Amino acid sequence: MDFFSTIESNLLSPAVLFFALGLFAAVTRSDLKFPEALYTALTLYLLTAIGFKGGVAVSEAGLAAVWQPLLAAVGMGCLIPLVAFPLLRRLGGFDQANAGAIAAHYGSVSAVTFIAATNFLKNIAVPYESFASAFIAVMDSPAIIMGVMLGKGSLSRGASRPDQGLRRTLRDAVLGRGVLLLVGSLLIGMLSGKRGMASVEAFFVTPFQGVLALFLLEMGMVAGNRLGDLKKVGPFLLVFGLAAPLVHGSLGALLGTLAGLSVGGTTLLAVLAGSSSYIAAPAAVRLALPDANPAYSLTASLGITFPFNIVLGIPLYFEIAKFLHR
Amino acid sequence: MDFFSTIESNLLSPAVLFFALGLFAAVTRSDLKFPEALYTALTLYLLTAIGFKGGVAVSEAGLAAVWQPLLAAVGMGCLIPLVAFPLLRRLGGFDQANAGAIAAHYGSVSAVTFIAATNFLKNIAVPYESFASAFIAVMDSPAIIMGVMLGKGSLSRGASRPDQGLRRTLRDAVLGRGVLLLVGSLLIGMLSGKRGMASVEAFFVTPFQGVLALFLLEMGMVAGNRLGDLKKVGPFLLVFGLAAPLVHGSLGALLGTLAGLSVGGTTLLAVLAGSSSYIAAPAAVRLALPDANPAYSLTASLGITFPFNIVLGIPLYFEIAKFLHR
Amino acid sequence: MDFFSTIESNLLSPAVLFFALGLFAAVTRSDLKFPEALYTALTLYLLTAIGFKGGVAVSEAGLAAVWQPLLAAVGMGCLIPLVAFPLLRRLGGFDQANAGAIAAHYGSVSAVTFIAATNFLKNIAVPYESFASAFIAVMDSPAIIMGVMLGKGSLSRGASRPDQGLRRTLRDAVLGRGVLLLVGSLLIGMLSGKRGMASVEAFFVTPFQGVLALFLLEMGMVAGNRLGDLKKVGPFLLVFGLAAPLVHGSLGALLGTLAGLSVGGTTLLAVLAGSSSYIAAPAAVRLALPDANPAYSLTASLGITFPFNIVLGIPLYFEIAKFLHR
Amino acid sequence: MSLHPMKLVTVICESVLEEQVVELLRDCGVQGHTAFDVRGSGSQGLRNAEMRECGNVQIEVIVKPEAASSLLENLRAKFFEHFAMVAYESEVRVLRPQKF
Amino acid sequence: MSLHPMKLVTVICESVLEEQVVELLRDCGVQGHTAFDVRGSGSQGLRNAEMRECGNVQIEVIVKPEAASSLLENLRAKFFEHFAMVAYESEVRVLRPQKF
Amino acid sequence: MSLHPMKLVTVICESVLEEQVVELLRDCGVQGHTAFDVRGSGSQGLRNAEMRECGNVQIEVIVKPEAASSLLENLRAKFFEHFAMVAYESEVRVLRPQKF
Numbered sequence A, B, C: 001m002d003f004f005s006t007i008e009s010n011l012l013s014p015a016v017l018f019f020a021l022g023l024f025a026a027v028t029r030s031d032l033k034f035p036e037a038l039y040t041a042l043t044l045y046l047l048t049a050i051g052f053k054g055g056v057a058v059s060e061a062g063l064a065a066v067w068q069p070l071l072a073a074v075g076m077g078c079l080i081p082l083v084a085f086p087l088l089r090r091l092g093g094f095d096q097a098n099a100g101a102i103a104a105h106y107g108s109v110s111a112v113t114f115i116a117a118t119n120f121l122k123n124i125a126v127p128y129e130s131f132a133s134a135f136i137a138v139m140d141s142p143a144i145i146m147g148v149m150l151g152k153g154s155l156s157r158g159a160s161r162p163d164q165g166l167r168r169t170l171r172d173a174v175l176g177r178g179v180l181l182l183v184g185s186l187l188i189g190m191l192s193g194k195r196g197m198a199s200v201e202a203f204f205v206t207p208f209q210g211v212l213a214l215f216l217l218e219m220g221m222v223a224g225n226r227l228g229d230l231k232k233v234g235p236f237l238l239v240f241g242l243a244a245p246l247v248h249g250s251l252g253a254l255l256g257t258l259a260g261l262s263v264g265g266t267t268l269l270a271v272l273a274g275s276s277s278y279i280a281a282p283a284a285v286r287l288a289l290p291d292a293n294p295a296y297s298l299t300a301s302l303g304i305t306f307p308f309n310i311v312l313g314i315p316l317y318f319e320i321a322k323f324l325h326r
Numbered sequence D, E, F: 001m002s003l004h005p006m007k008l009v010t011v012i013c014e015s016v017l018e019e020q021v022v023e024l025l026r027d028c029g030v031q032g033h034t035a036f037d038v039r040g041s042g043s044q045g046l047r048n049a050e051m052r053e054c055g056n057v058q059i060e061v062i063v064k065p066e067a068a069s070s071l072l073e074n075l076r077a078k079f080f081e082h083f084a085m086v087a088y089e090s091e092v093r094v095l096r097p098q099k100f
């Protein structure tokens, strides 16, 4: 399948089309609206299902086969904020807090983008390591901690004064509901294994794609409501929102290849690296870096990078992964 | 299967029984209550699933086979308000706004009644055109626009003064969440076709009947809460709520037969014609015709016509369709 | 399979592990939180599904096979408050209202514990009467009425003065949403039978285990939030929360054996007897016995007995049932 | 346009009481009310909205100034002893006094 | 720290009107608002929150004292005839008056 | 029956702050609070309730009249610089003053 037909297959998947419908609803100011409880319920479901599936896959594959790629993923989570921060500071002219906040968002990952990518791979019949969803569970915490420390200047200035807020940040980064659900479900999947999977598969696995499609309808609306802020955030952030995923994604593809992942697995690690968070990071960063304006990080994450990845990024990362594996 | 055994099979379906349970809960003033978010979530799911399934069916059947019945459906949507309005004005003595509002509700359709009808057909093993759910997506907008124009007198008086509210009505009729979800999902189904269906079937199709049953429990409660208003709306509306579906349904059966639909498909078009809206119409009409008392249209729709259709109307329309196809 | 491996298999089931995750989230004060609408929706689903499944099973087995065990279940519901009340009064030193309230909770049953028990039996491949879930539907009302009458002293003092509040209690005990849903769905299942089941199975049966796992995540949080109250309620209630299920459960096992149930069915009746309510009882009892402090009954029910049953009680009741059937 | 002084009576109580409070309002001749679910803490501990059985509700009613204190008195008499409840009044100025 | 007197204008109306009320607020130069879903009863009967189409919303706005009555007047003129609506003002004291 | 004048302090802020605001209330010796989710707009733009991460919460506390302004001052000092927040007080009259 060539590049354009993979893009076409991606664009005509129900998930992406529902995302477009959500965008349309937001832009035309339809009265379509998801209740907050439904948004939260869908998030809960998706995170739990991803974690659990990943956990079962890890228990099947054995830790021996998993630890190396997992370490690569943790490394990515730490590395990306370090790459993004100076760019945002110097080229973007953001102050320390804002640069740290945005860096934390881009080091973190978007579980929904990840699932869209696994769908994409399934559609074009490319296999991938099924434990890959375990990556999602380990990248957010380091990225948030790193981004917050950069944003507070704790890294450059050293720990000169005892930072009371840092403890809270650590707690939020590790016990925030996104990370807790992912890591918790991962462990549950590992402990209950195949037999556990058999009993809950009909809820956590079979209807998953459809739930994702419905969730993307909502995400389309959320992203569409952010479009109005695009003007306010300025041209640099627009460019950053398109360029950063490509840079981070390429890094991810490189690391994935080095860690011995297949083309499919490499694509997924690249997707995670290229994606940015809108579930785990916003709440943690808001409290830890109150001076950062959430409009910047959320608009870039949700209004630019997320749609870009869903529509174009995924097939691109796949091409990069293929190239590196040649 | 004779008439009474089809009725019995309808009455003993989980969907109808759950509706009865909801009625019972409302009448006995139990503390059973659906949270609003759940009502909205179920509505979202049902509309999306119907639209999507219809869209896939259209893409399978090809537009060539579909356009004629679809046109008949649009015609029905325009025609019914024109039939109902003068009746409501003259026999019912309603003022212009109220007559227009009720006409808009009865020209629009009830997706839930439609699904109950497809279940009924499946139960008695009568085949129907699977693209029939596409009809639902095209009947609401024309009916609402027609009813509102009648209610405003825009049709009789001509467009003498520039009507500012009409633009809003058009927007609400076309972008209101009910229509947007149905039409949007229909297009998504058409674009993603069979392959899209394969990925989301386990969410949008397989559990559908059960979700409908749960939703009917809620609808039973909503209808039951309306029963108290029956006394207030007067005897004419009670008669109208029972007679209108039969008249409109017969019209629908006629048009369906002429458009070349099978007995099953004809039954479904009759059901749509005979049903009245409680999702798309209320919000749009409330804003466009503020002088109309929503108690009239909602009580007739939800308290009389909806239960009548669910329990007796569906088998009746089927008999009419069979008769016309003899 | 010996005792410890059955316990281990219970502990490593996704349901129990998700419960543990919820406990962890509550204890660490993570920001994970289920919206109330989701809690209600899950409750609705679980109760409806249990009732419906039980009803279909009853219609399959025939009333002849069912009435005897059903009577035993009703008897249990009446008996337990009579056993618990004097203990709570004399040993626990509770006043009349509080003793009645707690007795009503322990006479009532926990549907979720019941399902966890059926999972447990499936896991260790022990068959059980599939109509057993009908028991759940009949135990709550008698237990609540009995507990409330004990708490009001209506039983000891006789009906000296006309008790106005008793009518409300009866209504709440019979029409409260928990009982209404269970009994209603049971009847629906009985009326629509196998054919009804076929149409809604993919919603009410197949994904059930997974939904339960998600619900237990929430229940873990609710129970965890109650742990803080443990200190306040005093040591007697702690002991009662662990001992009462064993006493009641043994009674249940005895009655189940006498009523001719299999080992599996006996286990399930024991589980119901040993479990205590947190859905039907709290609301009804709160209104009927306002002087009772809900902290006592809810903390004992949710903070002690529920986790105990989920983790250890179920395998224990199974051992008792096996012993009695030897 | 003229505004008319009225009292706004606010009641915060357990969700299970909503029906009974609304009944009492009706018995006191109050014409309408507004209610919404809240969470809170007080002398009876935390009441989060997670389980409806343990939830809180806030009920607001606009009444004629002279009716407020008898309404509060009725609430006090019927509920204060047994239930978690907070009630207070404040001054508001409404359009269309005949409604209330 | 000093507190500044302001008016709090509260509007309770049908959910379908929320968009239009907020538009009117903006047209009146109001800088912000807060809204939440409520249920209630009044002259138009019970409005429970079950169906969004028939729900109620409560909208609260803080405005400069002199702006309150013209805002209420505008609300009255635009909505009172046709819609279920209750509106009232009360006195509050805020920090940071320049915000409003 | 006698009513006792108190202050009602209302805070509207980002949902992520709820825990910290409630902590601050406790530190100020306030005995209880009531909270509910709202949506709104203000100087920081629209805050709809769709995503909890960007939601708003309204927190209401009844305090002794003399405690209100110090409470507001503490809120101002801790949160006003960095966060979207509106806070105001108003007069209410409660039953059972000893509760607050």
Ligand SMILES: Nc1ncnc2c1ncn2[C@@H]1O[C@H](COP(=O)(O)O)[C@@H](O)[C@H]1O
Pocket: D012, D013, D038, D039, D040, D041, D042, D043, D044, D045, D046, D047, D056, D083, D084, D085, D086, F031, F032, F033, F034, F035, F060, F061, F062, F063, F100
């Ligand atoms: N000081 C307060 N300010 C605001 N709301 C309160 C206050 N005290 C209690 N409440 C509310 O009233 C409910 C019942 O209070 P209590 O009876 O003290 O537990 C609490 O759950 C809170 O929602």
Ligand SMILES: Nc1ncnc2c1ncn2[C@@H]1O[C@H](COP(=O)(O)O)[C@@H](O)[C@H]1O
Pocket: D031, D032, D033, D034, D035, D060, D061, D062, D063, D100, E012, E013, E038, E039, E040, E041, E042, E043, E044, E045, E046, E047, E056, E083, E084, E085, E086
């Ligand atoms: N006296 C009242 N006190 C508080 N809220 C009221 C009152 N009357 C009406 N409402 C609210 O305003 C809405 C519309 O009132 P109405 O137009 O009278 O039906 C009702 O649904 C209630 O939520």
Ligand SMILES: Nc1ncnc2c1ncn2[C@@H]1O[C@H](COP(=O)(O)O)[C@@H](O)[C@H]1O
Pocket: E031, E032, E033, E034, E035, E060, E061, E062, E063, E100, F012, F013, F038, F039, F040, F041, F042, F043, F044, F045, F046, F047, F056, F083, F084, F085, F086
């Ligand atoms: N004038 C106002 N009246 C009522 N609520 C307001 C007002 N201004 C702001 N708010 C609320 O306070 C929140 C934060 O305000 P802001 O910091 O101005 O963005 C908003 O999202 C609104 O919910």
Ligand code: NA
Pocket: A080, A105, A106, A107, A108, A109, A110, A248, A272, A273, A274, A275, A276, A277
């Ligand atoms: Na990333």
Ligand code: NA
Pocket: B080, B105, B106, B107, B108, B109, B110, B248, B272, B273, B274, B275, B276, B277
């Ligand atoms: Na119709």
Ligand code: NA
Pocket: C080, C105, C106, C107, C108, C109, C110, C248, C272, C273, C274, C275, C276, C277
């Ligand atoms: Na029990």
